[in-house]
Amino acid sequence: MKKILLVLLVIIAVSCKNEAKKEIKKETIVAVKKEVFPTELGKVFEAHGGIDKWRKVKTLSFTKEDEVHTSDMNSRKILVNSPKYSLGFDGNEIWSLEEEKGSLKRDPAFYYNLYFYFYAMPFVLADDGIIYEKVADFVFEGINYPGYKISYKANVGTSPDDNYIVYYNAKTYQMEWLAYTVTFRTKSPVDNYKLIKYNAWENVNGFVLPKQITWYAKDKDDVYGPTTKIVDFKSPLASQAQLADSFFDKPIQ
Template sequence: MKKILLVLLIITSVSCKNEPKKEVKKETIVEVKKENFPEELSKVFEKHGGINTWRKAQILSFNKGEEAHTVDLKSRKTVVNSPKYSLGFDGKEVWLDEIEKGSYKGDPAFYHNLYFYFYAMPFVLADDGITYEKTDDLVFEGINYPGYKISYNANVGSSPDDNYKIFYNPKTYQMEWLGYTVTYRSKKASDQFKIIKYENWNNVNGLILPLEITWYKTDENGVPTEPAKPATEFTLPLISEGKLADSFFEKPKN
């Protein structure tokens, strides 16, 4: 709880300091490198607030149920806080701190950044070391959603064999669907894609991020059919151009 309050106080404080002032505007002018994305995918990023806005952000925070997820967008250091446990990545190691022993049932190495990737779509698909390839449209209820397959260069991240497919509205270029594979445990490439629908969005300091996501069942051809479970909701979103101290992402010293 202390860490949850701390991140809210720090980020809110930083956000207040970044209110429009002449001298602040001068300090925040940065030269953004030229990006090389497929034209259609560039339009998707622009629809969601633009790559320049994303590149300037330093800290992203959101809640999923009782969990508060906080991520340093440059280093990808992460903290997930809940009433019974905390876990995170301090830049070198993944750690777990349980208030009640045995209260966390998952795998911290797999989970610490899992929902960050789902929440920060489509912008995490602009990371370095990514290859883009046009893929077949996703068809749902008579509508064709064009898409791109995203794969990673070798030795990029903990699961470089993971693949994603992003599908967007052909008229508005807003992201509508995400397909993804999971290779963390098997370490083997897979062609079995799980499907998530994105349809409710929220403007968070200029970035359009999801309010909720819904996993869908698929048929034998991988086409989505109906929701597999209730939507996962995200609350208390925060984006800041300020930084948090490295110590924030370290395992608490008991």
């Protein structure tokens, strides 16, 4: 694992040196340079740094608690590395390795790219095979947040029945909320949405990426409020430098 971390540090150094510090209606479509999205959603991508620039990113990395998450943006290979375990996707299969039995208390197939999706918002909502639908505003504390529902065509990804709704600031077009469903275990559509508030953002090489997110839930009066589940993202990296394919391989014991 020390070897893996050393390679990542080299990439970070190279990057820092080379890069500058339920109502649905028909939607007008606007081209964001070479790609086409609903008008308002295109503006959300632009508010966060722009799709054209995002497509040039080859390595995305961040730290969550004691885990370092590193992704190849082209192949979507992923490595999650912590002191007690590591897991990832090498392009062919999902693997996991524990130094202490029982230290990995989650299904690698479900977990390996979970926080990649939460962190790479809103840009992952421009992936191939996506269907966009305008939805009713989400109203929180008297403020209206317009939104788009993102669903997937059949056989896209491991959970094509997952749905996301991104809600954004009507004036700045910055993303504010994410509603999502989880169908990994049920393998069928569900209507029970979980809700995340994107509390804080930071500039990472010209991209506005999340710094902290908090899960919200309804209380007995059916009013949304924050839960104790809060995630901080640290040590961010969005680089045009690319890691070797072997970086994502399962370590040999």
